[in-house]
Amino acid sequence: MQTTTLEFPHNARRTYTAVKNLFNKSTKFSSVKCNDDLFIIEARRGLWISPFSENVKMKVVATSSQSCKVVVESSSRSVLNLLNFGANKENISDLSDYINNEVHKLTQPGEIPMRHDSIKFQ
Numbered sequence: 341m342q343t344t345t346l347e348f349p350h351n352a353r354r355t356y357t358a359v360k361n362l363f364n365k366s367t368k369f370s371s372v373k374c375n376d377d378l379f380i381i382e383a384r385r386g387l388w389i390s391p392f393s394e395n396v397k398m399k400v401v402a403t404s405s406q407s408c409k410v411v412v413e414s415s416s417r418s419v420l421n422l423l424n425f426g427a428n429k430e431n432i433s434d435l436s437d438y439i440n441n442e443v444h445k446l447t448q449p450g451e452i453p454m455r456h457d458s459i460k461f462q
Contacts, residue, residue: 347441348410352379352402355410358446359398359439369394369396369428385431392433398439410439 348355357381363372369383379400380437384393414432 343413344432344436345413346363346410346412346436346439347407348404350443351406352408354399355408355443356381356400358443359400359410360447362438362442381425395450396431396435412436412439 356376361383363369363381363383364376369385372381372383376408381398383396385396393416395415397415399411400408401411401450402408412432412435414435
């Protein structure tokens with residue numbers, strides 16, 4: 341199992357939303373399960389019957405009101421994956437890059453759609 345921790349200067353809900361959007365857009369992951377209460381996302385990569393597939397788990401944890409960390413874990417689904425040396429470590433590195441990019445995109449003011457049509461100014 342490989343684990344890494346990413347830190348962000350954004351609140352936990354915004355970061356969780358960015359990570360969840362990443363998994364909703366990606367086609368490489370299957371069986372994505374999101375727990376919106378605990379800010380946990382679990383997914384599987386690879387075919388269900390393949391011995392070379394992996395489980396990925398991400399947990400967003402608030403460290404303050406304006407910062408959080410994302411713990412990313414990758415584990416093999418089979419003992420046969422021991423022959424695939426370093427794959428989980430490389431996947432964690434790639435996934436970390438994707439998460440950093442997605443969080444950065446979501447936290448840019450132009451990327452977050454705002455609904456102002458219900459607000460009336462007097």
